[in-house]
Amino acid sequence: MSGTPREIQLLKYKDDGSFDLDVVALQSVLNRDDVKDLPVVLFSVAGPFRTGKSFLLNYFLRYLHSPVFKGEKGDNAKPLGEDSEPLGGFTWRGGSERNTVGLLIWSEPIIKTLENGDKVAVLLMDTQGLFDSKTTMRDCSIIFALSTLLSSVQVYNLKENLQENHLQFLQLFTQYAKAADNGEELKSFQNLLFLIRDWSYYDTHPYGSKGGDSLVAKRFEVTKDLSTDMVELRAQITSSFQKISGFLLPHPGFNVLKPQFDGRLSDLEENFKTYLLELVTLLFSPSNLVPKKINGQTIRAKELSTHFNVFLELFKSNETPTISSMTKAISDISLQTAVNDARELYENTVNSKFGVDQLSAPTEAIRFSHTQAIEAAKALYNSKKKMGSADELVARLDNLVKELDEILPQTLLMNETKVRKLNSEAQKIYADEVKKVHGENLLCLHPTDLESVHNEAVQKTVEFFDSRRQKFADFEDQARVVLIENLKKKLTDLNHENEGNTRIFISEAVLTYSKAMETLLSKEYAVEDDEFLLKHQKFSKDATDDFVSKRNQPSDYEEDEFKQTLIKKISDKFILLEKINKQHNREAFKAAYSMYEDSMNELWSGNSCCYSKGDLKGIHKRKKDIALFYFHPHKSVNDDFQKQLLSGKIDSLYKDHVETNDLRNRRAERNALNEYQRRMDDLISPKPTWALIVPWIITLAKRRSYHEDCKYYAIRYFRNERCGSSKYDEDSYYDDLIWSINRSYDTNYAL
Ligand SMILES: Nc1nc2c(ncn2[C@@H]2O[C@H](COP(=O)(O)OP(=O)(O)OP(=O)(O)O)[C@@H](O)[C@H]2O)c(=O)[nH]1
Numbered sequence: 153m154s155g156t157p158r159e160i161q162l163l164k165y166k167d168d169g170s171f172d173l174d175v176v177a178l179q180s181v182l183n184r185d186d187v188k189d190l191p192v193v194l195f196s197v198a199g200p201f202r203t204g205k206s207f208l209l210n211y212f213l214r215y216l217h218s219p220v221f222k223g224e225k226g227d228n229a230k231p232l233g234e235d236s237e238p239l240g241g242f243t244w245r246g247g248s249e250r251n252t253v254g255l256l257i258w259s260e261p262i263i264k265t266l267e268n269g270d271k272v273a274v275l276l277m278d279t280q281g282l283f284d285s286k287t288t289m290r291d292c293s294i295i296f297a298l299s300t301l302l303s304s305v306q307v308y309n310l311k312e313n314l315q316e317n318h319l320q321f322l323q324l325f326t327q328y329a330k331a332a333d334n335g336e337e338l339k340s341f342q343n344l345l346f347l348i349r350d351w352s353y354y355d356t357h358p359y360g361s362k363g364g365d366s367l368v369a370k371r372f373e374v375t376k377d378l379s380t381d382m383v384e385l386r387a388q389i390t391s392s393f394q395k396i397s398g399f400l401l402p403h404p405g406f407n408v409l410k411p412q413f414d415g416r417l418s419d420l421e422e423n424f425k426t427y428l429l430e431l432v433t434l435l436f437s438p439s440n441l442v443p444k445k446i447n448g449q450t451i452r453a454k455e456l457s458t459h460f461n462v463f464l465e466l467f468k469s470n471e472t473p474t475i476s477s478m479t480k481a482i483s484d485i486s487l488q489t490a491v492n493d494a495r496e497l498y499e500n501t502v503n504s505k506f507g508v509d510q511l512s513a514p515t516e517a518i519r520f521s522h523t524q525a526i527e528a529a530k531a532l533y534n535s536k537k538k539m540g541s542a543d544e545l546v547a548r549l550d551n552l553v554k555e556l557d558e559i560l561p562q563t564l565l566m567n568e569t570k571v572r573k574l575n576s577e578a579q580k581i582y583a584d585e586v587k588k589v590h591g592e593n594l595l596c597l598h599p600t601d602l603e604s605v606h607n608e609a610v611q612k613t614v615e616f617f618d619s620r621r622q623k624f625a626d627f628e629d630q631a632r633v634v635l636i637e638n639l640k641k642k643l644t645d646l647n648h649e650n651e652g653n654t655r656i657f658i659s660e661a662v663l664t665y666s667k668a669m670e671t672l673l674s675k676e677y678a679v680e681d682d683e684f685l686l687k688h689q690k691f692s693k694d695a696t697d698d699f700v701s702k703r704n705q706p707s708d709y710e711e712d713e714f715k716q717t718l719i720k721k722i723s724d725k726f727i728l729l730e731k732i733n734k735q736h737n738r739e740a741f742k743a744a745y746s747m748y749e750d751s752m753n754e755l756w757s758g759n760s761c762c763y764s765k766g767d768l769k770g771i772h773k774r775k776k777d778i779a780l781f782y783f784h785p786h787k788s789v790n791d792d793f794q795k796q797l798l799s800g801k802i803d804s805l806y807k808d809h810v811e812t813n814d815l816r817n818r819r820a821e822r823n824a825l826n827e828y829q830r831r832m833d834d835l836i837s838p839k840p841t842w843a844l845i846v847p848w849i850i851t852l853a854k855r856r857s858y859h860e861d862c863k864y865y866a867i868r869y870f871r872n873e874r875c876g877s878s879k880y881d882e883d884s885y886y887d888d889l890i891w892s893i894n895r896s897y898d899t900n901y902a903l
């Protein structure tokens with residue numbers, strides 16, 4: 153119950169004037185968490201209308217909220233409140249017209265710890281006054297009966313005196329009491345206090361409890377002048393209540409009649425205030441805070457509404473409740489209470505272990521706990537004091553067990569939902585653990601590392617599962633077993649994913665390698681085979697290193713099937729590329745050789761062209777260098793076997809050219825010598841003029857100069873045949889020519 157404390161109407165009135173219990177309103181007071189399980193001490197004030205009941209209850213409230221009641225005695229403790237404070241609480245007013253209607257309960261139970269440490273919930277109930285002109289006797293009786301049946305202390309509020317008719321009004325309930333006592337001599341009702349207001353015969357019976365008790369004793373005294381009915385009435389009343397007492401209050405003073413009277417303490421007579429304090433002190437003394445019992449069972453707050461309802465329905469359905477109907481009602485309540493307690497025990501046990509807020513648990517453990525909780529509930533039910541036939545007791549228990557058995561599937565279903573949620577959270581933990589390793593990159597690991605990652609993720613996931621799961625040593629956790637099995641299977645998926653990604657990286661590495669190698673092939677000159685191999689080794693290592701570095705955990709394992717696959721693919725690629733390169737080399741070789749060959753052949757384009765040996769050698773050297781350069785520009789002959797081959801082959805071709813040149817030089821020599829001899833012959837051959845001896849002699853004398861001239865022409869002829877440089881210093885062919893000419897002169901022309 154929240155909000156400002158206030159009175160709560162417990163009866164819902166219908167248009168025809170009849171009424172029901174407002175269960176919701178009552179439960180709003182009784183089912184408060186800190187109250188529902190406490191024994192109830194209910195003080196109810198009932199009696200004729202306009203007798204100051206509500207007014208008195210408000211002073212009860214003041215006392216119950218005072219430091220005195222709470223045990224905090226101090227100098228300023230004012231057990232009845234402030235002097236000038238208007239009296240609030242239950243609605244009260246002056247005048248002659250009835251005020252309170254129905255049954256009212258104070259919304260805020262007062263929790264009090266008793267001397268033995270037990271806590272009780274103290275409740276105050278106000279009732280509609282009896283005997284007003286508007287209410288039927290039956291309704292008055294029902295209200296009074298409910299008040300008496302449900303209260304721990306029934307204050308029977310009477311004005312001026314305790315009269316016979318007041319006792320007779322109690323007779324009805326004494327009959328109920330008989331019905332409810334179940335033959336076990338339990339007094340059905342608890343304390344009855346006859347409270348006489350405006351008592352004026354204080355000289356006969358003094359004010360307060362002493363006079364009250366003596367008045368009650370006097371009224372209950374069995375004297376000769378009492379009729380049999382009156383004697384029986386007294387016997388019934390005394391046998392129905394566990395304690396009967398009395399209290400006499402003086403008149404509060406005539407201020408209470410004034411219209412402006414607001415209930416303040418200062419307007420009340422001192423005497424009244426004195427006895428009012430005595431009354432509340434006595435009434436709420438620890439010994440009088442008696443928990444409500446029905447049929448020997450202490451009633452807890454949450455159970456009170458059941459009793460309320462059953463009694464109300466009973467009174468409404470019968471003109472006058474019979475003993476058997478009363479017995480039946482009380483037995484029903486006792487059975488219902490036992491069933492409720494047993495059900496509650498089961499629910500509390502099961503909820504505390506498997507409720508919405510609890511962790512999921514193995515199914516077998518739930519089944520076992522359910523069976524145990526049912527046994528405990530049955531034991532509690534059997535231990536409870538109950539009324540009813542043996543068959544009825546068994547039937548109620550059977551029904552309860554059936555009802556509790558129906559809870560099991562719901563508990564299991566709820567548990568399943570929790571398990572599903574837990575499983576999906578666990579799967580996420582596994583996925584997150586794996587994700588931690590590769591982040592936003594593709595998963596790519598050495599299979600050994602992958603297995604470690606998987607095992608670690610499984611371990612973390614199972615730890616997570618265990619931390620959110622109830623453990624029962626006696627039961628195997630099937631859900632845990634299934635989870636672990638499913639997690640283990642994930643390694644296969646992980647392997648597939650890893651393999652797929654690894655193959656992508658392998659392809660990339662092969663591509664990088666191929667691009668690097670193909671760049672070599674695309675160059676304008678061929679790459680020497682060894683060089684090509686060296687490059688292959690370098691690029692192959694780069695590609696392999698790069699591939700390993702792409703792994704989420706680059707680690708070096710001797711056994712590495714993926715690395716081996718990569719190396720194999722690169723090797724295969726290399727074999728192809730090497731073939732191409734070799735082909736390039738062959739072509740380059742051919743081209744270089746042809747380049748030399750063609751350019752050397754051009755030397756002989758003139759018909760008679762010839763060279764000095766030195767020139768030819770120089771030309772050969774230049775052309776050979778060019779050819780060799782174009783073959784493998786970056787390799788020296790010494791470092792390049794193929795270049796050595798090319799060089800050898802060129803040198804061998806050069807020999808042919810040396811031969812050709814030799815032949816040509818020899819021919820040029822011969823022709824030049826012929827030229828010399830032709831000219832000499834022509835000069836020295838006999839002429840007609842030689843008839844004259846002198847000219848002939850002269851001719852003879854001139855032979856040397858002829859020789860020199862003809863030699864000059866012969867040399868000029870030879871030089872004309874020559875290509876290349878015009879140096880003849882170290883020219884064996886030239887030297888040979890000079891020698892041949894000189895020899896020819898000496899042999900043929902000199903005298
Ligand atoms: N004579 C007298 N009047 C009192 C006493 N206590 C209170 N009153 C006055 O009685 C009047 C009625 O008080 P309520 O508390 O409303 O009386 P009630 O019994 O609840 O009346 P209903 O609800 O109509 O049954 C008020 O004017 C009170 O001041 C008392 O002890 N003696």
Ligand SMILES: [Mg+2]
Pocket residue numbers: 205206207243244251252278279
């Ligand atoms: Mg009233």
